[in-house]
Every structure is written in C-alpha cells, then in structure tokens.
Amino acid sequence: MLPKSDSKPTPLEQICTKLAESLKQGTFARLVLSAPVASGDIPQKILGRFIMLKGVPHLSLTLRHATRDVTKNLPLVEGAAWVREQLDRQFHSALLCTTARDWQFISNTAGEARLIDHQPSAKKAPPREHDQRHGGILDAAARDWLQGLDVLDVTGKVRVSMADKHRQINHYLEILSHLAKECGWIGTPRAEAGRQKAEDGEQKSAFDPAPLVLADMGCGKGYLTFGIWHLFHRVRKQPMRIIGVETRADLVATTNKLAQQIGAEGLEFVAGTxxxxxxxxxxxxxxxxxxxxxxxxxxxxxxxxxxxxxxxAPCCHKELRPQFGKPPPLAPVLHHGVMEERMAEWVTDGLRALFLEWAGYRTKVMEFVVGEHTPKNLMIAAVREREAFTDAAARKRIEELKAFFGVEKHALDPLLVAADVRRL
Ligand SMILES: C[S@@+](CC[C@H](N)C(=O)[O-])C[C@H]1O[C@@H](n2cnc3c(N)ncnc32)[C@H](O)[C@@H]1O
Known part of the structure; x- marks a missing residue:
C-alpha cells in the first residue's frame, strides 16, 4: 500500500481542479486571468469562455494585449492545462466564476498564493455561443434527425460520446458540397434557378431539371444519408432523392421510421446488399x-x-495482404507485420484510385477527418470526366502496380475484362 500523503493541494492546484470540474460539469461561467508578472508585448489579461466548435466543447481564450486581442480556441483538457501554465508563470491573479461558487486565486512574487471563494456571481452558465453561429451545415434545422439518431441530447446539445461523429458528419458534408460544386450541382445558374423556385414555393414544371439521385451504400444507422438529404433538400433546397442501402433490416426499419417521423421527402432506406x-x-x-x-x-x-x-472512405482491407509478394528492396521493411499491413492498405486504395481513373474518373485521395490518423481516415473522391475504359495508359498503370506487388486478384478486376466492360 502506498504511504498516505498529508500534503494539501496548493491554491494553484485547487483552482485548476475547480476549473477542470466546472468545464466537465457544465457549471463554468467565465474565467479572467489578470495581474501579469511583466509588462510589454504580452497579454495583460486573458478572458476565457466555453464555446462549441463544430459540436466539440472548447475553451475560447481572448488574449488581451495593450493594442490588440488574439483568440485561442483549445479543447477543454488542453485549455485547462494551458491556463495552469499561464497561472504558474505569467499571471498573479485569476477569477473563476461558476454557477456553484466564484473562486479567486491570488499569488505574489515571493511565490505565496491563496484561494478565496465567494457566492456565485452567475446564476446560470452563459449560452455556448458558437453552437448557433458556427454550426456549419448541421444548423438548427438538423436538430430533429440528429436527435432521432442520438447525436444530440434532448436539449439539443451534442452528446459528448457523439462529438466525433458530429464533427465527422459536418466535415463530410463540407467536402461533399465542394464536390457537388465541381459536378455543377451547386452554384451554377441552373441549380440556383431551381433552388430559388423551390424556395418561392413555385409548382414543378415539365422543364425543371430532374431531381438529383444519390445512393449511400452500407449506410448503417444513416448518419450520412440523413446528412446528405439535409444538405441538398433542406440547406440547398434542391429537388433530390437519396436511397440508403443496408443489409441489416432492423436498421432499415429504424431509419425509415425516423425519415417518416420528420417528413423527409426524398429520403428512403432499402434492405439489401x-x-x-x-x-x-x-x-x-x-x-x-x-x-x-x-x-x-x-x-x-x-x-x-x-x-x-x-x-x-474504405474500412478494413483484407483482400491483398495474403497475396503480397515482397519486392526487393521493400522485402526487409515488409518483413514487419505492421508495415506490410499499411502497404497492403496503400496498394488496395491506390489500385482503387487507378481503377476509377481507368473508368474515366478524375480521382483525389485525401485524409477525411483532419488530424485523425486512423486507417479509416482515407477518402477517395472521383468525378467522371472522360469516356470509360479507353485510356490504355491508365489500364497499364493498374497492371504494372499489381505485377510489382504480386497481386493476382483484385475485386475490381472485372473492370479489366472486355466482356464485363461492354456490359457496363
Ligand atoms: C462500418 S458500418 C458504416 C455505416 C455508415 N456508412 C457510417 O459510416 O455511419 C458498415 C455498414 O455496412 C453494412 N454492410 C456491410 N456489408 C454490406 C453489404 N455488402 N451490403 C450492404 N450493407 C453492408 C453493415 O451492416 C454496416 O451497417
């Protein structure tokens, strides 16, 4: 057993704990750091607020210099650690206001410090401002389906456990709206005219452009299917239809029920492969x-x-690794299992991009959620620009890469077979 320690937390440790607790429990109202240890071009005061950025709680810190303000937005844990560092080195005083108590930290140049508590000056936590102002594509109108999918709680806040999902959906929709512009579905005079017409509530006519048709394959609980419907139908007000395809009939029943509940015209889910x-x-x-x-x-x-x-955005990769040869000079590196696994992912997705180019698409391979380095973070986006299956050089690139790695069979090989190609 460890010996009991009777050392009391220091006032600095205490206020940092109070800060972390209040941020976690939602009782945080505001924070002010003052009495800087030095003058000159350093912040003379720092003001802290709780905000939501793309659904993720952050501490927003305004660094008040003599002639300008600089803002720093940090996720909560990082923000609390940064404040601790400031109080340790740069500021003598802090006021932490919570809805439970106010806490005042005071220190001096001799290193002495104390913490005093007061009645709370704030009765309730201020609204988390960025929630409404910077909600991105997932604006307030998305609340019904986001709540239906348990991404938001009953009060409309992003559930802590769903913050990553919320960020992922928002980011995906942003990427998709850029791609939709490239495809001419957003921002062209024709698309804008259709949108305006829908917004003005005008009747459809025989000359209207056909609705956009989209499919979400392996849609699961439908986060993205609802998200894409929201982007085109509600935000862009564009005539559209989206079909989510999912093998699990239970999920399909749930998502169709939610679509019906919110009156999602043009959104449907089908059970199938x-x-x-x-x-x-x-x-x-x-x-x-x-x-x-x-x-x-x-x-x-x-x-x-x-x-x-x-x-x-691919998931797990199992097809190529068992087939992998180890071309010199890669052999000594591929001898390490993890390197071989990454190389197999790299080749699988590289070949997918090349197959899409052979099929007449311009492809982009990118990381999809910035800063998340997981194997599931790669996205291949392809826009069709040329006639399919005519570019001999594109076909040769596939064959050469496969030969280099000793790949005998890839699930997209049928695209290389003339008979199958004619059928497409
Ligand atoms: C990892 S989940 C992803 C769900 C969703 N696309 C998302 O990102 O939130 C994969 C889903 O695809 C479904 N699925 C897997 N193979 C399928 C197939 N061959 N046909 C249709 N659905 C499939 C699974 O049942 C599962 O719901």
Missing part, C-alpha cells in the same frame, strides 16, 4: 466504411449506375 440491390441510375454514390471488398462493390455499382461522383 451493395452488390445486388436494384437501384435507378444515380448522380452520386457514396460508401463510408463499407467493410473490405464491399467498398469495391460500391465503386463497381457507382460506375455501373452512371454516377458522376463516387466517394468512398
């Missing part, structure tokens, strides 16, 4: 984290269904 569900021609096909070769099936279906835009 990516490989074989009957679908109309689509403008865009997406698949987020469809397992193993289900991502390839989604790519193949997208090409087959005439999609102008295909966006996939």
């Amino acid at each position: 990516i490989e074989s569900t009957q679908l109309p021609r689509v403008d865009a096909l997406i698949a987020l984290h469809a397992c193993n070769t289900a991502t390839d099936d989604a790519i193949r279906r997208g090409i087959e269904l005439g999609a102008k835009l295909i966006v996939v």
